[in-house]
Amino acid sequence: MFFLDSISHTLKKGILLSLALISLKALAEDLSETALLTHIPVVTSATLMAQTLLEAPSSVTIIDRETIEASGAQHLVDILRLVPGFQAFHVSSNKFGTSYHSVNDQFPNHLEIMIDGRSVYTPLLSTVLWNSIGLLPQDIERVEVIRGSNTATLGSNAFLGSINFITRHPAMIGKTEISTTFGSLNTRQVHAKFSEQNRGVFYSLSGFYTENNGNNRFNDSSRRSALNATVEFSPSLHNQITYRIGIDTGFNDIGYLYPYHAFPETDRYIAQQDYRTFYQQLRWSSIISPALTMHFDHAYQNLKLEERTPEPYTLMKFSNINTLKDAQAFLSLNPDYKGYREDGLTQTLSTLLGFEYTPATNFRTYTGLQHRYEKTISPALLQQRRIDANSMRLFNNSSLQLTPQLNLNLGLSYEQRKTDNEAESVRLGANYAIKDNTLVRLGFSRSERLPSMLEQEVNFGINTEFGYIPFEINNTSLNSERINSWEIAALHAFTSFNAYVDNRLFYEQVTRGIVTSKTNEAHQPGKKENNAAWSNVGIETQFKWEINDRLDFLMNYTYLENKTSEWSQGIYENFPSQRLTPKHSTSILINWKPQHNWNVSFGHYQVSSAKWRKTYGTLEEQPSYTRNDLRLSRRWSGLKQSQVEISLTLQNLLGKTYQEFYQDHHFGRRVFLQMKYSLD
Amino acid sequence: MNGYVRLKVSLKSFFMTLCILLVLCLSIIKSYAAVSVVLSEHTQTYLNVVSAMEQNSDHPVQVYAISDQTQSLASSQLFIAIGARACQSVLAAIQSHQSLFCTFLPSQAYELILQTTQASLRLSQEHLSALFLDQPLERQIHLARLIQPDAEFLGTLLGPNSHHLKPHFDAYSRKHHFTPISARLSESDNPVQELTPIIEQSDVFLSLPDNALFNRSATRWSLYIALRNKVPLIGFSASYVDAGAVIGLYSTPTQIGRQTGEVLDYFMKHKHLPPPSFPNYFSLSVNRSAARTLQINLPEIDEMLDALKTSK
Numbered sequence: 001m002f003f004l005d006s007i008s009h010t011l012k013k014g015i016l017l018s019l020a021l022i023s024l025k026a027l028a029e030d031l032s033e034t035a036l037l038t039h040i041p042v043v044t045s046a047t048l049m050a051q052t053l054l055e056a057p058s059s060v061t062i063i064d065r066e067t068i069e070a071s072g073a074q075h076l077v078d079i080l081r082l083v084p085g086f087q088a089f090h091v092s093s094n095k096f097g098t099s100y101h102s103v104n105d106q107f108p109n110h111l112e113i114m115i116d117g118r119s120v121y122t123p124l125l126s127t128v129l130w131n132s133i134g135l136l137p138q139d140i141e142r143v144e145v146i147r148g149s150n151t152a153t154l155g156s157n158a159f160l161g162s163i164n165f166i167t168r169h170p171a172m173i174g175k176t177e178i179s180t181t182f183g184s185l186n187t188r189q190v191h192a193k194f195s196e197q198n199r200g201v202f203y204s205l206s207g208f209y210t211e212n213n214g215n216n217r218f219n220d221s222s223r224r225s226a227l228n229a230t231v232e233f234s235p236s237l238h239n240q241i242t243y244r245i246g247i248d249t250g251f252n253d254i255g256y257l258y259p260y261h262a263f264p265e266t267d268r269y270i271a272q273q274d275y276r277t278f279y280q281q282l283r284w285s286s287i288i289s290p291a292l293t294m295h296f297d298h299a300y301q302n303l304k305l306e307e308r309t310p311e312p313y314t315l316m317k318f319s320n321i322n323t324l325k326d327a328q329a330f331l332s333l334n335p336d337y338k339g340y341r342e343d344g345l346t347q348t349l350s351t352l353l354g355f356e357y358t359p360a361t362n363f364r365t366y367t368g369l370q371h372r373y374e375k376t377i378s379p380a381l382l383q384q385r386r387i388d389a390n391s392m393r394l395f396n397n398s399s400l401q402l403t404p405q406l407n408l409n410l411g412l413s414y415e416q417r418k419t420d421n422e423a424e425s426v427r428l429g430a431n432y433a434i435k436d437n438t439l440v441r442l443g444f445s446r447s448e449r450l451p452s453m454l455e456q457e458v459n460f461g462i463n464t465e466f467g468y469i470p471f472e473i474n475n476t477s478l479n480s481e482r483i484n485s486w487e488i489a490a491l492h493a494f495t496s497f498n499a500y501v502d503n504r505l506f507y508e509q510v511t512r513g514i515v516t517s518k519t520n521e522a523h524q525p526g527k528k529e530n531n532a533a534w535s536n537v538g539i540e541t542q543f544k545w546e547i548n549d550r551l552d553f554l555m556n557y558t559y560l561e562n563k564t565s566e567w568s569q570g571i572y573e574n575f576p577s578q579r580l581t582p583k584h585s586t587s588i589l590i591n592w593k594p595q596h597n598w599n600v601s602f603g604h605y606q607v608s609s610a611k612w613r614k615t616y617g618t619l620e621e622q623p624s625y626t627r628n629d630l631r632l633s634r635r636w637s638g639l640k641q642s643q644v645e646i647s648l649t650l651q652n653l654l655g656k657t658y659q660e661f662y663q664d665h666h667f668g669r670r671v672f673l674q675m676k677y678s679l680d
Numbered sequence: 681m682n683g684y685v686r687l688k689v690s691l692k693s694f695f696m697t698l699c700i701l702l703v704l705c706l707s708i709i710k711s712y713a714a715v716s717v718v719l720s721e722h723t724q725t726y727l728n729v730v731s732a733m734e735q736n737s738d739h740p741v742q743v744y745a746i747s748d749q750t751q752s753l754a755s756s757q758l759f760i761a762i763g764a765r766a767c768q769s770v771l772a773a774i775q776s777h778q779s780l781f782c783t784f785l786p787s788q789a790y791e792l793i794l795q796t797t798q799a800s801l802r803l804s805q806e807h808l809s810a811l812f813l814d815q816p817l818e819r820q821i822h823l824a825r826l827i828q829p830d831a832e833f834l835g836t837l838l839g840p841n842s843h844h845l846k847p848h849f850d851a852y853s854r855k856h857h858f859t860p861i862s863a864r865l866s867e868s869d870n871p872v873q874e875l876t877p878i879i880e881q882s883d884v885f886l887s888l889p890d891n892a893l894f895n896r897s898a899t900r901w902s903l904y905i906a907l908r909n910k911v912p913l914i915g916f917s918a919s920y921v922d923a924g925a926v927i928g929l930y931s932t933p934t935q936i937g938r939q940t941g942e943v944l945d946y947f948m949k950h951k952h953l954p955p956p957s958f959p960n961y962f963s964l965s966v967n968r969s970a971a972r973t974l975q976i977n978l979p980e981i982d983e984m985l986d987a988l989k990t991s992k
Contacts, residue, residue, distance in 0.1 A: 033720075033763050033785050033813050066969060171904035197908075200873030237867045237897045290893050361721055404724035433724065549968050593972075637975075641910070680910060 045114075045144040045164045047153055047397035047411065048295070049356055049366045054439050055399065057409035057429030059084075059147040059489055059504045061542060065140070065168070067554065070591040070601035072631035072649035073137045074181075074672060076165065077130055081587050081605055083145045084504070084540035084556040089612075089661045093185060093214035094222035094252040096130040097661070100147065100161045101508060101536045103564065103580040105613040106661070109452060112150065112158035115165050116244065118281045118299040121157050123374040124346035124381070125305075126452035132277045132303060134226040134248035136208055138179060138191050141168040147504065147540065149483055151447040152411030152427040155370065155393050159449040159483060160508075170195040170204035170230055174641075174680040183649075183672030185212040201233040214253060215666070220270050224250035238287035249276040254307070254340055257662035258619055262319050268664060269318040271339050274306040295354040295368075300347075307343040307380070309336070333463040336379040341460055344378025362401035369394050374453055383459045391417035391450070407431040415450060423448035423480045437493040444487075448480040455514050455528045470525035472516065479530045483510045499545035508536040511566075516615050518570040526570075526616075533566040536581075552591040559584060573617030580618065584608040597636065599647075603629035612661055625658035627651070627667075641680040648673055715741040715944065716756040718770050720763025725933050729762050729784050732937025737944045758947055760940060764789040767810070771797050779807040781953055783940045784933065786889060787812040788841045790956065806952035811939055814889055814916065815929050816958040817845060819988055821852045823929050823964075824884040824914055826984050827976065834858035835882030835911075837865055837875060837898060839890030849888075858884075865894075871901045879905045885913045887920065899923070910974050921965045926974060928965050929988075935961035962988070 046056040053060055061083045073079045077096040080088040088098045091106045099108040107127035113120050120133045143165050150158035173195050181189040188211055195204035207227040214220035228246035235241065255270040256263075263269060281299040288294055310318070312327035318339070321327045331337060354368035375388040395413035402408055411427035427445040434440060456478055461470035485508040493500040513532030518524060538560035545553040562581040568574050588604040608624040633647035648671070652658070655669040717733075719726045722745050730743055742756075746766050758779045761767040767782035771793060774780050780803065782790060790810045793799070799808060824834050834853045838846055843864045853860035861881050865874045875898070879885050885906050889895060903924040906913040915925030918932075939960055947953055964981050971978055978984075 033789070064969075169904060171901075171908045173908075197872065197876060197905075200870035200876070202872065202904075234871050234897075234901065237865065237869060237871050238893065287893060287897060362723065401723060404722065404727050436724075436728075546968070549972070596975075680908075 045146050045153075045162060046150065047366060047399065047409065048354060048368065049364055049397060049399065051399070054433070054491065055407055055409075055431065057397075057399075057411065057427060057431070057441075057443060058150065059487070059502065059540070061143075061145040061147060061502075063143040063145070065142060066552075066591070067589065068137055068140055068143070069633075070552075070589060070599070070631065071603055072601065072629050072647075072651065072672070074187075074649070074651075074670075075130065076133075076135060076137060076140070079137060079140070079143055080145070080163070081603075082554065082556065082589060083147070084502075084542050085147055085538075085558045085560065085585075086145070087582060087585070087607070087610070090665065090667065091661045092253075092255060092257050092665050093212070093218070093220045094131055095254055097127070098163075099581075101560065101562070101581065102160055103513075103532075103534055103562065103613060105615065109157075110160040110449070112154045112162040113165075114154075114163065116167055116242075116281065117164060117283070117297060118244075118279065118301070119154075119157060119348070119350065120301070121348070122303055122346055123348060123453045124303070124344050124376045124378055125342060126454040129275070129303070129305075131222060131224065131252045132248055132275045134228055134246045134277060134279070135165065135167065136189075136191055136210070138177075138193070138208075139167050139206060139228070141166050141172060148443070148487060148506070149425070149427070149445045149447040149485055151415075151423070151425040151449065152395060152413045152445065153397055155372075155395075155413065155415055156423055156449040156480075159447060159481065167228075167230070168193075168204075170202040170232060171197070173204065174643075174678045177676065177678040179674055179676040181210075181672055181674045184651075184670035185214060187212040187672065201231060203229070203231045205229050217664070218253075218255065218257065218268055218270050220253035220255060220257075222250065222252045224248060224252075240283075240285045242281075242283040244281040245279070247276070247278050251275065254342060256340075257664040258614075259663075264317065267317070269310075269314070269339055271310070272308045273340075273342055274308070276304045278302045291358045293356040295352070295356065297350070297352040297354075299350045302345075302347045304345050305343050307338040307340060310339050329465070330462075333465070337462070338380040341378075341380040343380040344376055344382070346377075347373075347375040349373040363398070365396060365398040367394075367396045376453055376457075381454065381460055382457055385457070385459070387453060387457050389417050389453060391415060391421075405433045407433075411445075415448075417450055420476075421450050421480070423450045437495050439491045441489040441491075442487070443485075443489070445483070445485050447483050447485075449482075450480050451478040451514055451528070458528065461525065469523065472526040472528075475527045475529065478514060478528055479512050481510065481514055481530070482512050483508055485509070494545075497545065498547075499543070502542040504540045506536065506538060506540070510534050510536075515567070515569055517568060518572060518616070520571045529568075531566065531568040532564070534562060534564045534580075536563075537561045550593040552589075554587075554589040554591075556587045557585070569616050575618065578611070580611045580613070582608045582610040582624075597634055599631075599633040599635075601631045603627075603631075605629075619661075620663040622659050622661065622663070625660075626656075627658065628653045643678045643680075645676040645678075646674070647676070714757045715739060715760065716758070717741045717743045717760045717762060718766040719743065719745055720761075720765040721746075726762050726784070728933035729937040729940065732934040733760070733941040733944065736938045736941030739944055739948050741944070758944070760944065761785075762940075764793065768793045768797065771799050771803075771808075774803070776802050776807075779803075779947065779953055780809075781940070781943055781947070782810040783943075784813050784936045785810065786814045787956075787958070788814075788890075792841075805955065809943075809953035810956040811936060811943060812956070812958050813931060813936060814958070815931070815962060817848050817888075818852045818855070819958070819962070819991075820886055820888075820914060820916075820929055821849075821856050821858065822988055822991055823927065823984065824858065824886055825856045826987055827912060827914070827927060827978055828884045831883030832859055833861055833882045834884050834886060835861040835878040836886045836888055837878060837902065838862055838888065839865055839894040839898065840867075841894070842888045842890045845888065865898060871898050872905065875901055875905050879909050879911050882911050885911050887913055887915050887925065889916045907970070907973065912971075912974055912976055918963075918965050921967045924967060924970050926967055926970045926976060927978065928967075929962060930965075931959040931962045935959060935963065964988075 077088040080086045097108045102110040109126045113128045146162045150162040177193040191208040193206040211223040226248035232242045251274045279301045284296040286294045315327045350372045352370040356366045358364045370393040372391045377386045393415040397411045400408045409429035413425040415423040425447040429443045431441045459474045487506040489504045511533045512530040515532045516526045517529040518526040540558045543555045586606040591601045605627045610622045611618040630650045635645045651670040657666045657668040660667045761770045761782045764785040850860045912926040915928040921928035
């Protein structure tokens with residue numbers, strides 16, 4: 001009888017409880033301890049959900065403003081030397097590239113590069129033109145780098161990883177900031193930023209003018225002007241709108257700085273490439289309910305590239321044409337001829353609608369639908385044709401806290417361009433917290449990258465008196481590139497030392513890689529084929545230590561065993577079982593503030609030998625190099641919250657010239673003097 | 681033969697009944713634990729509270745998730761509810777002879793729960809109490825004085841759940857020789873427009889916790905505007921400090937667990953609960969980078985902790 005009473009009592013209580021639980025959700029969502037425990041977003045690039053580094057399904061590196069300044073970086077790609085596994089290179093004086101675990105040429109195409117979440121990828125060249133994106137390191141607040149495939153979140157371009165440069169928020173900078181830089185390569189630069197707040201609206205205007213003469217041997221110069229504007233406001237507490245617009249225009253000299261077969265032995269063809277970039281971006285985030293947030297992102301980018309047509313005498317010098325008459329005849333038959341064919345117009349329009357939903361405290365999900373429209377017109381590369389394509393992408397990232405120690409992440413993406421191109425990606429991550437300060441992550445991803453518009457549609461050749469001779473023709477039946485990757489990562493925070501270490505052990509297998517192939521038959525043009533495969537196995541370590549208020553230490557080391565397994569370019573160089581990427585790379589940054597107004601930072605970079613690809617085969621091996629940078633700065637605080645800073649940056653301090661990318665591109669000692677005035 | 685079958689059926693029924701009773705007995709024995717701990721969530725944060733509590737108390741407890749607390753309701757002498765959801769859930773079902781100690785929840789949530797459940801009509805003060813997660817207002821204002829000894833204006837922003845603190849904020853500010861400045865922000869307001877004049881006038885800005893939505897939306901702007909105006913901001917969590925607050929004052933789950941363990945021992949000894957209180961144990965963390973940017977020389981953390989503890 002006692003038991004029956006007890007059961008009956010318990011059941012009654014259970015009914016009461018279930019009724020009570022219905023009303024609990026309202027309290028939990030509105031006012032509970034989660035209000036005090038809420039994490040302020042740390043990274044969003046991995047899943048588009050605000051996550052801490054310990055929750056993210058990938059290895060993430062964050063480089064903050066202080067580190068960017070301490071590095072003395074003069075170009076955006078230089079910042080990436082401080083990311084494990086990343087290779088940052090100056091292809092020539094004013095052309096740059098970065099890659100991660102890729103066997104790339106001068107057009108790296110396996111990373112999604114974003115500015116404030118806006119892709120700056122250029123469909124026309126299937127890469128990013130760093131000197132046309134309208135930003136300098138002075139504009140950047142922090143950089144979020146996802147090391148490992150991120151197609152599940154960002155689509156095809158993030159095949160091997162992604163980088164998001166987050167610009168300085170109008171509220172985070174002083175009212176006025178002006179800086180001038182002078183230095184090596186006869187660099188002359190002025191950068192200005194202005195920000196204000198009026199009636200609850202923050203806005204900023206920034207711009208720069210920069211020019212340099214390139215290196216002494218080739219005079220591959222550059223001149224650029226850029227203007228950016230940002231407006232940000234919250235019409236109500238739970239709505240936030242950001243609008244950005246900008247333009248970057250000028251020219252960069254481009255060229256192959258290696259003994260190309262048609263070039264004279266000591267001379268290299270340098271072509272001026274005029275460009276103009278225009279972009280707009282509108283972002284709107286709205287917290288609809290405590291559990292649901294909507295994100296809307298619309299971006300437009302237009303890039304016009306105009307490579308100068310060579311003069312007849314130039315053509316004679318850098319080709320097999322021997323007489324002025326032949327050169328003139330050639331140019332009359334090919335009025336749009338461009339030596340490097342980096343010419344054309346490209347437009348990108350992207351619209352993303354995403355919903356971040358948190359139905360339970362241990363489960364979060366982000367579902368997004370993205371439409372992307374790409375258009376290119378390029379007589380030089382695409383035979384005058386206007387080519388456009390619409391693509392749609394549906395993706396979902398979910399995070400489930402299964403047990404107190406175990407957090408699971410699942411990412412899925414389906415992407416379709418036209419009707420015959422599809423790419424599917426999946427990413428799984430299991431984060432297991434051994435202790436509060438120690439975490440192990442197991443990850444697997446299987447990602448696909450749609451062939452770029454250029455890879456599918458490239459079509460160029462020359463007109464001769466005997467007719468048209470194609471050099472490369474399109475291949476619309478290309479398949480997606482594919483990567484399977486496995487990783488084991490371990491993060492440990494030395495809480496009492498203000499230090500943390502992040503290790504990543506990985507194995508990646510890339511198949512169906514796209515390369516240009518040419519058969520042995522006479523006069524057959526080249527064509528892109530899925531003829532390449534490679535694998536990477538290695539380890540990356542990042543160690544950051546804030547020794548005290550005055551001294552910070554950052555070290556990255558990467559061991560990468562890269563091996564091509566299948567590589568066929570027809571009659572040209574094939575290289576199975578070769579290592580192309582650097583085996584060891586190390587970067588160290590020590591940032592010391594000996595006194596309140598003084599700052600001394602020292603950077604050390606060591607990269608072992610690498611073989612960069614060219615269209616067919618590889619360039620001559622880039623020997624290993626060591627580079628040391630030093631930056632000294634002194635600040636003076638003036639009246640009315642004004643401040644003056646003078647800094648001296650010495651790159652490659654010890655002055656031993658080393659090869660960077662092309663074998664004729666030598667990086668010697670460089671010195672830059674910067675003066676900065678800011679008014680709060 | 682029939683007799684044999686009947687005997688077999690009877691024996692089978694007997695064993696089945698015995699098994700059911702055994703299971704029920706085990707269940708009842710489990711529910712006889714004198715102290716039941718009910719968790720809002722079965723996550724590491726809440727388990728850290730439990731773990732610290734067990735380390736600081738001599739009395740065994742039985743831990744339940746919010747969904748299976750029915751097992752514990754019959755006979756537990758004391759319930760310790762960890763988190764607001766657990767507190768509200770247990771309070772809805774508890775009997776008048778039982779006691780409930782709610783811990784690890786904001787003071788505002790506790791007050792709201794009392795109002796909505798009319799618990800005070802059923803439970804006496806000796807049987808119902810709480811340990812809050814948030815810090816007493818005076819402690820936070822005292823910290824503002826410690827980091828800015830010469831400051832005159834102390835600003836804050838009040839939301840839908842914290843606006844009732846205004847008289848206390850004003851009174852404690854004056855006690856610590858500040859001139860208080862505050863504004864109330866509703867959901868339809870432009871947060872920048874409301875925050876900017878407050879922060880511009882302030883020498884120190886104190887960020888007070890409100891509901892999760894308010895915190896999420898207002899926090900970011902507070903940090904931006906404070907940093908732009910070179911005004912030190914005092915946050916209420918460690919992650920706030922990571923995001924840019926110069927200093928944060930908060931209690932960790934372990935500290936709350938420790939004090940909860942002490943309350944458990946007190947209850948077992950005196951058979952009644954102490955009055956609701958704010959945490960005795962708390963931490964400070966400093967964002968050195970933000971302090972450098974604002975050019976503030978903060979006292980040593982231990983010095984500030986000692987000063988705050990002394991004034992308790």
